[in-house]
Amino acid sequence: MASSAEGAKVLNAYKEALATAASVSAYAMLARGMARELVPEELRAAVRWGASFLRSRLGTREKERHTIIIRRTVDKNHCAPFDDGSSLFEAARTYLATKINPRAVPRLRISRSPLFEPDGTCSWRTLLSMEDGGSTTDVFDGVEFCWMYMDAGGGGDNGNRGQGGSESLELSFDAEHADTALEKYVPFIMSAAEELRRQDRALKIFLNDGAGAWQGINHHHPATFDALAMDSALKQSVLDDLDRFLQRKEYYQRIGKAWKRGYLLYGPPGTGKSSLVAAMANYLRFNLYDLDLSGVFSNSYLQRLLIDMPNKSILVIEDIDCCFDTMSREGRNEDTYDDYHTGGYQQERKITLSGLLNFIDGLWSTTGEERIIVFTTNYKDRLDPALLRPGRMDMHVYMGYCGWEAFKTLARNYHLVDDHPLFPEIQELLAVVEVTPAEVSEMLLRSEDVDAALGVLMEFLQGRRHAPDEAKHNHDEAR
Ligand SMILES: Nc1ncnc2c1ncn2[C@@H]1O[C@H](COP(=O)(O)OP(=O)(O)OP(=O)(O)O)[C@@H](O)[C@H]1O
Incomplete structure (x- = not known):
């Protein structure tokens, strides 16, 4: 009896298994049917193609590989301790530092690397890099690039490079992607590294001196958009406007306009106009160029200052109503108002607001680089209508009392x-x-x-x- 009960149990288990198998295959059929119904034919074809591509790749021998060697350039004559950061080697090193996961790599190099400012000063930053023979991969445009660091002795940050040491980075990839590597990936690395260096740089504020040149000092203003006390919708619209502006290089090129954006900040003293300018600079990581027009006496002087302003910078002119006193202009020549008394003799000042704006438009439209101009005023109604005309200042931002x-x-x-x-x-x-x-x-x-x-x-x-x-x-x- 016991054995027949055992047999019945086994039979039941077998039947259950059969039933389960039947329902699994029914589900599979159902799923296939649903996939046919729901997934478009193009997508299914792409999946089939991907699978066959994978099969063919796995089945064939390894593809031909190409390698680009990027050597660190060393000035042996002058025993230069480092390059200025603009070489491809430095760019690649800067870029690869962001790809290294310190937790995943057992041996790493850490070194100090110079950051050269456009005004010639230098600051230092810490950079992670691979050890001799270390490698890492990076995927760009769907292509896998493999990087390897080689140090043939005498190199390294403390090594004596003047005595023939050589460091290099080797970039390898499937031969079929040579065009992508040279035409897209390398330029991408150069610009990504430039952007990283810019982000790392201490921000500066430049002021024009009496000799028509900019003098820069570090700008550590703590203002951020988060800390700014202002209407949140207005704050968001300024942020959105800045973001949109930065992404529209092609648009400005297409319509043939200078890639610049003008903001007019107005409101009573102490409402945060200067704080907003500082928050913009911190947000964009742009240097500030604070132009004091009372020390600018001619268009050529102004021209020199504007030409010396690099891209990715903010030109600020505070209290614009005081710089161009439209009230005192009546009866005077539009181009030569506002006499300036200096050292006992009179010097004619030939700058007008519309002249300034036209000038900026003309000058900046040739560079094709992004620039921002901010005017502030406590008295919007005293401004020259030329400034308020559509197309002059793109955004008017009212900074009001504390709500x-x-x-x-x-x-x-x-x-x-x-x-x-x-x-x-x-x-x-x-x-x-x-x-x-x-x-x-x-x-x-x-x-x-x-x-x-x-x-x-x-x-x-x-x-x-x-x-x-x-x-x-x-x-x-x-x-
Ligand atoms: N909207 C604000 N949000 C946060 N802090 C503010 C704001 N407005 C003013 N402050 C505080 O007051 C100080 C002075 O403000 P700020 O210089 O930005 O005002 P302003 O409008 O530019 O004044 P002015 O017209 O006199 O130049 C700031 O350093 C900051 O501490």
């Missing part, structure tokens, strides 16, 4: 708070009192204790409500 949303950004920045029992009262006060973000910032900085700081701000706002000062007057004028 509720802007206050919350400042409270978060300075005290890391998103809520507080005093907030409702502060919100009510901000709806009726005009204070600048600079004033609010100052109150919030009065104490490190959030309760105390918000208390000080409350008092300030209440005082302002009862004795509104000229802030309102300024505000109306600035709009």
